[in-house]
Amino acid sequence: MEADNTSVPMKILVALLFIFLLAPVILVVPLSFSGEQILSFPPESWSLRWYAALADNPKMISAFWTSLLLGAIVTAISLAVAIPAAYVIVRMRTLGSSFLYNLFTAPLLLPTIVLGLAILIVFASIGFLGTFPGLIIGHLVITLPYALRVLATTLGNLNLACEEAASTLGARPITVFRRVTLPMMAPGIVAATALCFLVSFDEVVITLFLTGPRLTTLPVELFHHVESRADPLVASVSVLLILLTLAVVMIVDRSVGLSKTFVK
Amino acid sequence: MTAITASAPPAAPRLALGRTGTAIALLLPIALINAIGFILPVLNLLRMSFNEALAGGGVRETVTFENWTGLFGDSFYVELILNSITVSLSITLATLVVSYPIALYLHRSTGRWRTFLTVLVISPLLTSAVVRTYGWIALLADQGPIVSGIAALGFAPPRLMFNTTGVIIGLTEILMPYMILSLLAGFGRLDPRVEEAAMSLGAPPIKTFWRVILPLTVPGIALGCLLCFVLAVSSFITPKLLGGGRVFLLATEIYDQAIVTLNWPLAATLSMLVLIIFGAALAVYARILRAID
Numbered sequence: 001m002e003a004d005n006t007s008v009p010m011k012i013l014v015a016l017l018f019i020f021l022l023a024p025v026i027l028v029v030p031l032s033f034s035g036e037q038i039l040s041f042p043p044e045s046w047s048l049r050w051y052a053a054l055a056d057n058p059k060m061i062s063a064f065w066t067s068l069l070l071g072a073i074v075t076a077i078s079l080a081v082a083i084p085a086a087y088v089i090v091r092m093r094t095l096g097s098s099f100l101y102n103l104f105t106a107p108l109l110l111p112t113i114v115l116g117l118a119i120l121i122v123f124a125s126i127g128f129l130g131t132f133p134g135l136i137i138g139h140l141v142i143t144l145p146y147a148l149r150v151l152a153t154t155l156g157n158l159n160l161a162c163e164e165a166a167s168t169l170g171a172r173p174i175t176v177f178r179r180v181t182l183p184m185m186a187p188g189i190v191a192a193t194a195l196c197f198l199v200s201f202d203e204v205v206i207t208l209f210l211t212g213p214r215l216t217t218l219p220v221e222l223f224h225h226v227e228s229r230a231d232p233l234v235a236s237v238s239v240l241l242i243l244l245t246l247a248v249v250m251i252v253d254r255s256v257g258l259s260k261t262f263v264k
Numbered sequence: 265m266t267a268i269t270a271s272a273p274p275a276a277p278r279l280a281l282g283r284t285g286t287a288i289a290l291l292l293p294i295a296l297i298n299a300i301g302f303i304l305p306v307l308n309l310l311r312m313s314f315n316e317a318l319a320g321g322g323v324r325e326t327v328t329f330e331n332w333t334g335l336f337g338d339s340f341y342v343e344l345i346l347n348s349i350t351v352s353l354s355i356t357l358a359t360l361v362v363s364y365p366i367a368l369y370l371h372r373s374t375g376r377w378r379t380f381l382t383v384l385v386i387s388p389l390l391t392s393a394v395v396r397t398y399g400w401i402a403l404l405a406d407q408g409p410i411v412s413g414i415a416a417l418g419f420a421p422p423r424l425m426f427n428t429t430g431v432i433i434g435l436t437e438i439l440m441p442y443m444i445l446s447l448l449a450g451f452g453r454l455d456p457r458v459e460e461a462a463m464s465l466g467a468p469p470i471k472t473f474w475r476v477i478l479p480l481t482v483p484g485i486a487l488g489c490l491l492c493f494v495l496a497v498s499s500f501i502t503p504k505l506l507g508g509g510r511v512f513l514l515a516t517e518i519y520d521q522a523i524v525t526l527n528w529p530l531a532a533t534l535s536m537l538v539l540i541i542f543g544a545a546l547a548v549y550a551r552i553l554r555a556i557d
Contacts, residue, residue, distance in 0.1 A: 006369060006372060007469075010365065010369070011369075013365050014365050014366055014369045017362050017363075017365055017366050018366065018381075018384065020362060020437060020440075021362075021366070021384075021385070021388060021437060021440050021441075022384065022387075022388065023399065023403065023437075024395075024396045024397075024398075024399025024400050024402075024403065024434075024437065025387070025388055025391050025395070025396060025399060027399045027402055027403060028395060028398065028399055028402075031399075031402055039401065039402055039405065040402075040405070040407055040408070041402045041403065041405075041408055041409055042409065080293075081293040081294050081297065082294065084290035084291075084293075085290060085291055085293075085294040087290065088286075088287045088290045088291050089291075092283060092286075092287050100291065103298065104294055104295075104298055106302065107298075107301075107302045110302075110306070110539075111494075111495075111497075111498030111515070111538060111542075112498070112500075113498050113500045113515045113518050113519065113535070113538070114309070114498065114518070114535040114538055114539065115302075115305070115306075117309065117518060117522050117528075117531055117532065117535055118305035118306050118308065118309040118535070119301060119305045120522060121305065121308055121309060121312060121528055121532070122300075122304055122305040122308055137297065137300060137301050138301065140297050140301060141297065141298075141301035141302055144294060144297060144298075148294070198390060202390075202392050204392065204393065204394055204501055205500050205501065208519075209522070209523070219392055219394055222392070222394045222395070222398075223394050223501065223505070226394060226397070226398050226401065226505050227504070227505060230401065230405070234394075234395070234398050235398070235402075238391075238392075238395040238398065238399075241391075241392065241395065242391060242395075245390045245391065249390065
């Protein structure tokens with residue numbers, strides 16, 4: 001329901017501010033159908049030429065596949081590593097859980113420009129720069145805290161009664177975890193999957209430090225493109241990216257509800 | 265670990281040992297990644313800020329304070345630091361001003377409308393900063409709609425891109441979702457009945473806002489400002505692209521020193537400075553919170 005006690009000028013102001021907030025994202029849609037050679041808005045002619053240009057751009061396409069593969073691997077490892085960690089931290093409560101939780105989520109407190117530089121210097125000395133394993137570890141540093149946070153919250157909110165019942169009825173701890181805890185964590189796992197994938201797929205700053213001339217991700221390729229040229233190519237990529245994000249978000253929304261995932 | 269095992273109830277010593285062993289095994293992967301990708305690099309970065317940079321990108325292991333003293337002795341860097349702080353403060357203030365009405369409106373709305381608006385607020389967060397900055401480049405360009413619009417009204421066309429103004433406009437928009445969500449989180453104490461009480465007692469809307477609404481929302485404002493300031497100081501993509509290499513801020517300088525000039529000790533020192541500024545911002549925030557209580 002709309003807020004009734006809001007005056008008309010206030011409503012107009014809020015509408016204008018929403019336009020300001022959404023303008024750059026909405027703008028890329030018409031821009032991507034531009035028929036112009038250079039970036040200009042509004043375009044004087046319309047065409048699909050920049051989608052065709054995208055299909056003919058092997059660098060962008062290979063960067064996209066790199067990002068997709070990287071995102072998938074990083075997400076899989078994040079879940080495999082964060083689910084047991086969340087279980088130990090929330091359920092076993094033996095090893096100074098809150099200290100470990102804070103330690104493992106601490107990378108989120110650092111700005112990515114600082115973290116990127118820090119990882120660059122260490123990775124340079126062990127030959128990890130411009131390599132796929134280097135990118136995987138670099139991304140894990142920031143996806144793991146998100147995964148751990150979402151999964152620990154999910155676990156903490158679960159009712160212990162079911163697990164205790166299974167345990168009392170003679171199920172071994174690993175069976176309880178596999179047959180009771182894990183299925184009950186499903187919404188949190190879906191949310192963590194989506195979040196890890198989006199974080200990895202969108203990551204620019206740390207990746208910028210770790211990619212090389214032969215191995216680059218889509219956001220980094222876009223960054224370099226925007227830095228050097230002003231044409232509507234990035235708009236067509238952006239539209240496809242927005243559609244991909246929407247698809248991921250809708251999957252999450254169907255299974256757990258958007259607000260539960262992103263509003264903490 | 266032995267201490268934990270020893271102090272466990274004697275009735276089930278083997279279980280305790282088994283549990284501790286399992287716990288360590290399950291935590292090992294995350295601890296390893298945390299150590300290789302976070303602890304080690306950050307400690308190394310701190311160490312690097314005391315090394316000596318050699319010409320051509322070399323680094324000599326030593327303990328020198330030259331990077332630090334050099335920073336404050338060089339007017340370029342003093343100006344860069346001050347500029348970063350002022351620009352970030354301007355962005356924070358601008359973000360607060362444009363986010364507050366939205367947050368207030370969201371706080372007052374209910375049901376599906378509220379959910380829809382919340383999704384609108386969050387959706388830019390799911391879009392890459394590169395994409396949003398690119399949108400701003402199209403909007404703020406010299407031939408773009410905003411500059412042409414201002415020129416059509418008969419004013420001198422301003423330059424909105426490749427300068428500080430462009431960076432402030434772009435980052436303000438990019439940080440808005442964070443500010444709106446922080447404000448909303450802090451609006452809990454704002455009960456519509458308090459406003460109604462003030463109004464029914466005869467206070468004009470402006471006075472109600474300044475004397476009732478604003479003071480009650482200070483915690484949210486403080487949180488949002490802390491978050492936006494910290495994000496503005498360390499943001500890189502937008503200043504780099506919208507500044508077009510002509511706006512010098514801490515984050516862009518860290519990148520240039522690390523990638524272009526290959527002066528890692530200086531880049532490390534600037535990074536540590538960013539963290540020190542973070543600490544200072546956090547201290548100011550804690551002080552404000554204490555002053556409210």
